[in-house]
Amino acid sequence: MPETAFNYVYGDSLLHRLDPRTKLAAVMCLSILVFREESFAGMGLLIAFFLLLTWISGVRLSFLLRSVRPLLFFIFFIFCFQLFATKGTPIIPLPVLPPSYEGLRLGTLLALRFGLLLLYAALLTASTLPSQITNGIERLLRPLPLRRLGVTSFDLATMMSLSIRFLPSFLENAATIRAAQLSRGLDLRHDLRRGTTAIAVPLIRRSILSAEEVTEAMESRCYQGQCRTSLHELRMQKLDWTALLGLGVFSLFFLLL
């Protein structure tokens, strides 16, 4: 299987060693900055900061760029929409929907915004194991009174990590079933509706059966969703506080500028 977008890249950089909570907070904070920024200079600074972090992480830039690819069409659509729908000085005088300079500016900003958002998220997942991310989210959610809703932060974390664990199996099953149905003469091109049911029904059936086996295995290993501990108990290090402080200073500087 080729390496896909939003995957973990093994490493031992400063970024890899940070506590997942620090990184989650940083991504949230940077996302806010990215969305508030209205000037190209600021955007340039955020891009420069992203490049700096990428350099520190040791992850290849091309790998991170790949995670933007699936949404490229969407980003392009937004860009075009802004370009043609924003009123202002026309670049080319067309009778309907003339592209405007204001639209070009807004479209580019928005496209950069979405791209940068994805890139920061990709940097998080590339430098943090999925289990560490769920672990971090679990710790951040723990103080919330979720018990009143009938779930615990542990339940949520387990759900998240199981989804991450079984998503590839799900896709694999889908591919197997598709191949099996095609070899039985299923024609996907001419009858998409029937084709979809022919794949979806066995896929759902198989997933439910596997889910049952997973449940048995989890129950046998004493899963109860109440209090759990973790092999990798999270501990904020000096490095984390330094990073958060640095981030705070950067954001403040950025907002005041």
Next chain:
Amino acid sequence: MIRIEDLSYNFPDGTRGLKKINLGIERGEFLGIVGRNGSGKSTLVRHLNGLLKPTEGKVSINGMDTADPSKLLEIRQTVSMVFQNPYTQFVGTTLEEDVAFGPENLALPPEEIRERVDRALEVVGLENYRNHSPKTLSGGQSQCAAIASALAMKSECIVFDEISSMLDSRSREQVREILRKLRGKARTIVYVTHRLEEVLHADRVLVMDRGEIVREGSPKTVFKAPELGEFGLELPPIVELLNSLEAGGFALDWALLASIENLAEEIWESRWKI
């Protein structure tokens, strides 16, 4: 350590799964359970850690009734299970996390979890694969991981439910090697299979058919019964050889089955006696 009294079980749709099973399993025993598909062997062992509750009768583990919900956690710490499908019982995103899953559920301190994980991985010989994802492990390795996960629970008894039926012959040998290692360690082992050669060295063998125990005894006595075919089971060729030799007046020691080389040697040396 395990007592089963008059256990009957009906599936939710009303079909009979088990009929009046009586069985005791002693501490440190290696018990083999054989039977064809649908004979009820997996249903039986799912009662040993409370995954299924008896419709009638009683199952008790070290005196704890499996029908008592307050004892369930302790029962599952006493009896762990390894299942057939190596992939669906792999719940972690890496090998290490998967083995840690059980101890984490027991809310043990991280140092203790680390120690258990390291020990368990060492026993199954996967210590160099700790950061591998299930995708990069072979079927045999995944099944060894499942065994490590059971070991990390430090339970008294491990139930192996058809663990080799989805493996190729090399992985099967790998798993068998680990079982041999485990056996000496005063753990109770319940081993379910439809391959008789995997329980040749068990202390005791049960044959199940249609939800009942139809034969019980040492492998030597059970594997002689000519009617095993009726229960959909096939004697391993080596046992057939031994049985035919014995029928011809040439009895060999059953212990020789432990190694084919020894058996060949014995037959070779005995040719002078014929």
